[in-house]
Amino acid sequence: MADINISSLADRTAASHADPRTDSAEPMWDIIELLFFAYRDFVSDPDDVLAKFGFGRAHHRVLHFVNRHPGMMVADLLDVLKITKQSLGRVLKQLIDQGYVEQKEGENDRRQRLLFVTPKGEQLAMKLAGLQTERIARAFADLGPQAHDAARRFLVAMIDAEGRDGVQKFIARADRARRPRT
Amino acid sequence: MADINISSLADRTAASHADPRTDSAEPMWDIIELLFFAYRDFVSDPDDVLAKFGFGRAHHRVLHFVNRHPGMMVADLLDVLKITKQSLGRVLKQLIDQGYVEQKEGENDRRQRLLFVTPKGEQLAMKLAGLQTERIARAFADLGPQAHDAARRFLVAMIDAEGRDGVQKFIARADRARRPRT
DNA sequence: CGAAATATGTCAACATGGCTGACATAAATA
């Protein structure tokens, strides 16, 4: 996946409608495009595996977050994914029916359906996370020891300012959640 | 867009099916999730604008690459986007019909339909790139002067090894293409 | 207690943007 093959995209620049400074400064084309290509490759690894299970990216996202945050409420998941409950319902139902995710009644609030991955679900989730981790680890290996920190800070800074703290807490909390003993 | 609101996703970690080391090492959860959140916010800015024009992300990608690479062949675009010509045809036709993109016969090869943005198309493309650039610039401003380079190297390293060179050449060539005079 | 709010699920319909397969046309090339 994802070689570029621009073949002979050479010098057909003849009739370009270039009009510099339609906006203020020059756009950061490099980062804009690298984000596109990097993200596309990043999600392609899981996509290939998921296809064999008859799942798509939507299933991946649900499985990922439930695995990362066992005991998540449906409402929490909707908040994180920012999709409608109808969209979520469709893929969640499939994951439950096929035994990758299960629901348990909340102990305090019996309206809640707390979500957990089954062992089968965890196995798939970890497989997918492993693929993505391999790619990231390869990248960091190429770049030196400070790369992890630099990447983390870059990505955090790219998140909407209002959401930043929430995301970081969310990640930190999940780290605790998945390792009650250690 | 994109605040997280995990509400009270607190300590419902009771019945976690944790089984460490289904794979070898621990996944890099932080980068995996930060990429998800960062990319989601990154594309949300253009999405809002595009919606007002009745366009979607697919139109954005086409407009972006045609703007960046005036004179691109249809086949080049298919290679970059990695979608089928039928999928491309749909959105491309809309962009042409509504006057954002135009086609010209290739001079050497009259089968080719070389793609160009119209002034109207360029204006929209630059508007969208401007939004994304603002976000990136804000991030770099938070992080110091080496941040641009660090981010670029991280993203390049995340691209499939085979595609890496092609992408970098593609970006470099586009930089030349849009500024024949300077 | 009873009313209202909350958490969830479900039905139906629709839009977007991927996909496959088949086929058509014009132009270049062997």
Next chain:
DNA sequence: TATTTATGTCAGCCATGTTGACATATTTCG
């Protein structure tokens, strides 16, 4: 001339997003 290439187009399918309406159980509040 025959074939290959670049492009377009028709028809239909699938995944995943949307809105709106409504149902159910449970909790919470006045």
